[in-house]
């Protein structure tokens with residue numbers, strides 16, 4: 001059958017939904033309401049930029065997980081806990097009237113090092129790798145050499161070979177082995193730490209954090225309720241047409257002067273037309289709704305990632321206030337192999353312990369839960385704690401996929417990150433989030449504030465003033 005061109009045009013315009021009333025017009029549409037997306041939306045709104053923030057969950061904050069004890073109402077942050085002492089952190093918390101306090105120094109007294117593989121208690125003397133303070137200072141000195149690189153992830157050509165060494169080899173080369181175990185406990189979620197290229201470890205635990213570790217500069221939410229910060233941010237963003245929770249884009253088309261976004265929301269499908277797009281979610285298969293061109297596809301396909309879980313346990317049999325870190329004196333630099341656990345961490349809510357798990361490959365929540373519970377039994381018996389009256393129970397478990405996105409050394413040498421950075425601003429699209437900066441809230445807020453947001457405040461504001 002042949003149809004005339006005129007018929008086709010009439011037919012397609014009848015089908016095409018977007019008459020102008022049907023479009024929600026916006027200056028900037030933001031995908032993902034975690035650390036970066038929430039920050040961006042709040043700050044843009046303060047600058048009179050009309051935003052739409054699209055978040056697939058029913059709340060903002062991403063990996064912020066705040067546990068609320070049902071009997072006492074006491075809250076406890078067992079996801080995002082510490083923030084670097086940066087001015088963006090102080091201003092953002094202050095804006096939402098939430099106090100920050102200095103991270104209390106570790107009490108140490110109630111910490112027992114244990115080998116989770118065997119269930120044995122490990123005496124600290126068995127773990128001595130050298131002077132920790134000296135190693136940390138030495139590491140800070142090494143890291144300072146590369147400070148300009150990590151400000152905005154702009155890598156020189158050639159990439160310094162030290163940065164491509166597996167982290168374990170790097171520590172040996174510079175006699176910094178005594179730093180390894182602290183890095184393991186601190187840089188959680190990146191699976192086998194010693195095998196990761198040094199570049200990614202330095203990216204994860206940036207200079208600001210090393211300084212904070214050395215000086216005790218870290219701050220924490222004084223109310224132990226980071227969800228409250230994001231709930232207050234949500235209330236500030238929500239004006240009936242700017243915040244889309246439980247929503248996700250299905251199709252995004254980027255034109256030279258606008259971006260068209262189809263979003264599934266709890267109130268049906270919406271069509272947003274924005275001048276600019278800000279993507280904060282990891283650029284992997286997760287962004288298949290975007291009209292990616294071949295070079296974007298080629299780049300994004302190269303990302304690998306690790307997996308990270310956080311959980312809350314009750315009836316552990318571990319005494320209240322006691323923390324048990326996982327250590328393996330048989331393993332290189334005492335670091336346990338992953339998949340596995342980091343620690344059973346004492347919580348301020350009596351009867352609860354938090355725990356953290358990582359894997360280099362995908363695992364189901366069932367496998368992770370089973371491993372945590374059987375490890376708990378081994379460790380409890382090894383430590384000689386009496387059997388709890390009720391069976392141990394996981395009361396919460398969250399999986400964070402696409403944690404710590406990495407590409408191969410070969411790709412890094414060939415200029416992967418310069419190509420990635422060159423995507424900023426192309427097709428009216430800007431990017432922020434952990435892949436572009438690092439896996440830490442404070443530096444993500446600073447990067448978003450300083451390097452990304454200035455491009456998203458439209459010139460139109462200047463015209464408005466002139467009118």
Ligand SMILES: Cc1cc2nc3c(=O)[nH]c(=O)nc-3n(C[C@H](O)[C@H](O)[C@H](O)COP(=O)(O)OP(=O)(O)OC[C@H]3O[C@@H](n4cnc5c(N)ncnc54)[C@H](O)[C@@H]3O)c2cc1C
Pocket residue numbers: 031032033034035036037054055056057060061062063064078079080081082083084247248249280281286308309310400432433434435438439440441442444
């Ligand atoms: C257990 C844990 C503990 C941590 N502890 C700390 C800490 O103490 N201090 C610290 O600074 N950092 C910590 N981090 C790291 C920090 O949380 C992350 O680095 C930070 O949240 C990354 O911010 P982001 O904006 O890149 O992504 P996220 O905060 O992960 O936000 C991404 C958002 O996008 C949403 N989303 C995903 N796909 C879609 C889609 N298709 N459509 C719409 N929305 C989508 C997600 O639901 C999420 O809300 C921790 C992370 C974890 C997992």
Ligand SMILES: *[C@@H]1O[C@H](CO)[C@@H](O)[C@H](O)[C@H]1NC(C)=O
Pocket residue numbers: 131132133134
């Ligand atoms: C460790 O190194 C620091 C800094 O050089 C020094 O002050 C301290 O005395 C050393 N500690 C031990 C136990 O040697």
Ligand SMILES: *[C@@H]1O[C@H](CO)[C@@H](O)[C@H](O)[C@H]1NC(C)=O
Pocket residue numbers: 085086215216217218
């Ligand atoms: C935190 O930062 C402020 C401002 O830069 C500084 O005055 C203060 O000393 C820092 N605190 C710590 C503990 O490093």
Ligand SMILES: *[C@@H]1O[C@H](CO)[C@@H](O)[C@H](O)[C@H]1NC(C)=O
Pocket residue numbers: 191304305360361
């Ligand atoms: C991703 O990294 C893990 C751990 O290093 C490795 O086992 C896996 O093969 C990598 N996957 C890809 C696709 O490179």
Ligand SMILES: *[C@@H]1O[C@H](CO)[C@@H](O)[C@H](O)[C@H]1NC(C)=O
Pocket residue numbers: 362363364365401
């Ligand atoms: C990981 O495994 C889970 C359960 O086994 C599965 O549902 C999920 O799709 C997998 N994810 C990836 C990225 O392969």
